[in-house]
Amino acid sequence: MSRETPVWLNFVDHTGDAGIWVRAGDLKELFARAAWGMFSLVTDMDAIRLVDVDDIELEATDRYSLMVRWLSELNYRHVTENRLFGKFEIIDIDEESLAAVVRGERLDPARHQIFTEIKAVTFHGMRLERGQKGWEAQIIFDV
Amino acid sequence: MQYQVRKLADYLWELPQTGAMRVPARIYATEKMLPQILADNAPQQAANVACLPGIVKASLAMPDIHWGYGFPIGGVAAFDAEGGVISPGGVGYDINCGVRLMALKLTRDQIEPRMRELVNQLFRDVPTGVGAAGALSVPAEELRDVAKRGARWAVDHDLGSESDLGHIEENGCIPGADPGQVSQKAWQRGRQQLGTLGSGNHFLEVGYVNEIYDEEAAGVLGLFRDQVTVIIHCGSRGFGYQICSDYLDVMDGAVKRYGIVLPDRQLACAPVNSPEGQNYLGAMRCAVNYAFANRQVIAHHTRKAFAKALGMGAADIDLRTVYEVAHNIAKLETHTVDGREMNLCVHRKGATRAFAPGCREIPVEYQAIGQPVLIPGDMGRYSYVLAGTEKAMRETFGSTCHGAGRAMSRVKAKKVAAGRNVIREMEAKGIIIRGQSRRTVDEEISEAYKDVSNVVDACELAGISRKVAQLKPLGCIKG
Numbered sequence: 001m002s003r004e005t006p007v008w009l010n011f012v013d014h015t016g017d018a019g020i021w022v023r024a025g026d027l028k029e030l031f032a033r034a035a036w037g038m039f040s041l042v043t044d045m046d047a048i049r050l051v052d053v054d055d056i057e058l059e060a061t062d063r064y065s066l067m068v069r070w071l072s073e074l075n076y077r078h079v080t081e082n083r084l085f086g087k088f089e090i091i092d093i094d095e096e097s098l099a100a101v102v103r104g105e106r107l108d109p110a111r112h113q114i115f116t117e118i119k120a121v122t123f124h125g126m127r128l129e130r131g132q133k134g135w136e137a138q139i140i141f142d143v
Numbered sequence: 144m145q146y147q148v149r150k151l152a153d154y155l156w157e158l159p160q161t162g163a164m165r166v167p168a169r170i171y172a173t174e175k176m177l178p179q180i181l182a183d184n185a186p187q188q189a190a191n192v193a194c195l196p197g198i199v200k201a202s203l204a205m206p207d208i209h210w211g212y213g214f215p216i217g218g219v220a221a222f223d224a225e226g227g228v229i230s231p232g233g234v235g236y237d238i239n240c241g242v243r244l245m246a247l248k249l250t251r252d253q254i255e256p257r258m259r260e261l262v263n264q265l266f267r268d269v270p271t272g273v274g275a276a277g278a279l280s281v282p283a284e285e286l287r288d289v290a291k292r293g294a295r296w297a298v299d300h301d302l303g304s305e306s307d308l309g310h311i312e313e314n315g316c317i318p319g320a321d322p323g324q325v326s327q328k329a330w331q332r333g334r335q336q337l338g339t340l341g342s343g344n345h346f347l348e349v350g351y352v353n354e355i356y357d358e359e360a361a362g363v364l365g366l367f368r369d370q371v372t373v374i375i376h377c378g379s380r381g382f383g384y385q386i387c388s389d390y391l392d393v394m395d396g397a398v399k400r401y402g403i404v405l406p407d408r409q410l411a412c413a414p415v416n417s418p419e420g421q422n423y424l425g426a427m428r429c430a431v432n433y434a435f436a437n438r439q440v441i442a443h444h445t446r447k448a449f450a451k452a453l454g455m456g457a458a459d460i461d462l463r464t465v466y467e468v469a470h471n472i473a474k475l476e477t478h479t480v481d482g483r484e485m486n487l488c489v490h491r492k493g494a495t496r497a498f499a500p501g502c503r504e505i506p507v508e509y510q511a512i513g514q515p516v517l518i519p520g521d522m523g524r525y526s527y528v529l530a531g532t533e534k535a536m537r538e539t540f541g542s543t544c545h546g547a548g549r550a551m552s553r554v555k556a557k558k559v560a561a562g563r564n565v566i567r568e569m570e571a572k573g574i575i576i577r578g579q580s581r582r583t584v585d586e587e588i589s590e591a592y593k594d595v596s597n598v599v600d601a602c603e604l605a606g607i608s609r610k611v612a613q614l615k616p617l618g619c620i621k622g
Contacts, residue, residue: 011554012554013554013555014552015210015551015552017553018553018554072388076331076332076385078273079273079332079381080331080332080335082273082335109275113579113580114272114273114275115579115580115582116342116343116582116583116586117272117273117341117342117343117622119236119237119381120236120387120388123408123409124212124409142212142236143342143343143553
C-alpha cells in the first residue's frame with residue numbers, strides 16, 4: 001500500500017485468515033470505513049479512480065448481518081463485474097437496512113494490483129458496538 | 144485453553160466425552176506436536192463437533208489440525224446417514240479444494256535451464272483469479288453442465304483425456320449434483336472463474352522427486368528419483384464460496400426448525416435426510432464437480448505452457464496425471480463401525496481420503512498399494528506423496544492429513560518478510576516464484592508454515608497413511 005494505513009483502521013492478526021478492526025464516530029461512518037478497510041486488503045486504494053457511481057440498498061435482520069450483507073454485496077460486485085470501489089457514502093442506515101452510494105471504476109490489470117481475493121465475509125469473531133469513543137467493528141474474512 | 148487430554152498411544156490423544164459431547168474427540172499427533180496443537184482453539188472445536196447429532200465413533204483431528212470456522216481444519220467427522228447431520232461448515236468455503244499431481248518423463252536437469260521461461264509461461268497461461276485475463280467465460284447453460292459432469296465436461300471439450308479422468312477421485316465427477324439448488328449469485332461468481340487458480344494458499348508448482356521411501360509404491364505410481372512433477376492446488380473458486388455462504392444461512396434456520404442444540408452457531412447443520420440437508424448435498428456436489436473441472440482446465444493449460452516453454456509439440460509433452468484428491472468435502476460412504484456396516488456422511492475438512500489397498504474406489508492399477516494421497520507443503524520446502532492403509536479404514540474412516548497448516552498469520556508473515564526480497568531469496572535456493580503481487584508472495588513465505596514433514600511422519604507413525612515419496616520445488620506461481 002502506498003498510503004499510510006488510517007488511524008481508524010487496524011489489520012487483525014488471525015492465523016490463516018485476514019481481518020479488520022475499524023473505529024468511527026457514527027454507524028454511517030463505521031459501515032463506510034469497514035468497506036474501505038475490506039478493499040484495502042484487496043488492492044491499493046490510491047489507484048482507484050472514482051468514475052462509476054452505484055446505489056446500493058440492503059436489508060437484514062440485525063446490524064451484524066447488515067454488515068455481512070453490505071460487505072458481501074460489494075465483494076460480489078467486485079468479483080463478478082471486475083470492479084473496484086474506493087469511496088463509500090452511507091446515505092441512510094438503521095439496524096436493519098441501509099442505503100449507500102459507492103464510487104469506483106472497472107478493474108484495469110495495467111493499473112490495479114490484486115493482493116488477495118476475499119472468499120467470504122464471516123460472522124466469526126465479529127464485533128460491532130458503540131464504545132466510549134464512538135463505534136467499533138471487527139470483521140474476519142476468509143481469504 | 145486448558146484441556147484434559149488422555150494418551151491412547153504415542154500418536155493418539157483423546158478429549159474424553161464430557162458434557163454435551165456424544166462421542167470423544169481424538170487427535171492424531173506426536174507428543175512433540177501436542178503443545179502447539181493444544182495452544183489453539185482447534186481441540187475445543189473438535190470437541191464441539193462431537194456434540195452434533197448422529198456423530199459416529201469420535202470427532203477426529205489429523206496432525207495438521209488448526210482453527211477453522213466452527214469445524215476445525217484437519218477434522219474428520221462421520222455422521223449416520225439415517226439419523227445424523229450434514230453441515231456446510233464441516234466442508235468449508237472452498238468446496239473440493241484439492242490437489243492434483245502430474246509427472247513428466249523428463250528429469251530435473253533437463254528442465255532446470257528453462258525454468259525461468261517455464262514459470263513465466265505458466266504465469267501467462269494459467270490465470271490466477273479476479274482481474275486476470277484468460278479464464279474461460281462459460282455461458283449459464285453450459286455451467287450447469289460443468290456442475291453436473293465435472294472434469295468429464297472438460298475432457299469432452301478437448302481439455303484433457305480419458306486417462307486424466309481415471310486418475311481423479313470419483314473419476315472427476317461426483318453423482319447427485321443438483322443444479323436446481325444453486326443460487327443465482329453462485330452461478331454469477333462461477334461464470335468467469337473456470338480454469339483459474341485463485342489466491343491465498345493456492346498455487347501451481349513445478350518440482351521433482353527428491354526422495355523415495357517406498358520403491359514398490361513409487362514404481363506403481365510411475366515415480367522415479369529426479370523426475371519432474373507438477374502440483375496443482377485449488378478448488379471451486381467463487382462458485383463454491385458462494386454455495387457455502389448461501390447454505391450457512393439456510394442451515395441457521397434449519398437448526399431452529401429441527402431443534403438442534405449447538406455449542407457454536409457456525410456448526411449450523413441439518414439432518415442428512417431433511418430437505419435442507421439434501422439441497423445442500425445437491426448444491427455442494429455441483430461445486431465438487433466445478434472444482435474437478437477447474438483443475439482439469441488448469442492441467443490442460445499447464446500442458447500447453449510446458450510445450451511452449453520447452454519448445455516441444457503438445458503431443459510430445461507426456462505430462463501424465465498421477466492422481467487428484469479432494470480435501471474439503473462431504474461424501475456418503477459405507478464403513479464398518481464396531482463390526483457393523485454403516486452408511487455414513489463423512490465430512491473431511493482439510494483432510495484427505497486415504498483408502499486402503501484393494502478398495503474398489505481406487506484406480507485398478509493402484510489397488511495393490513492403496514490410494515495415493517497428495518500433501519502439499521510450503522513453497523520453499525517439500526511436499527509428499529503418501530498411500531492409504533487398512534488402519535485408516537478401521538480408525539479414521541479412511542482419512543489422513545492434508546497439508547502443513549500455517550504457523551504465522553498473514554499480518555505476521557508480512558512483518559517477517561518486510562525489508563527482505565523473498566523472491567530473490569527463493570531464487571538463490573533454486574526456486575523461481577511468480578506471484579500476482581509481492582504481497583501475496585510475502586504472505587506465503589516458507590516460515591509462515593509449519594514443517595509438513597512432522598505432519599506426514601505423525602500420520603505414518605499412527606499408521607493412517609504411509610510415505611511413498613518426497614517432492615521438492617523448482618518453481619511456483621501464486622495467485
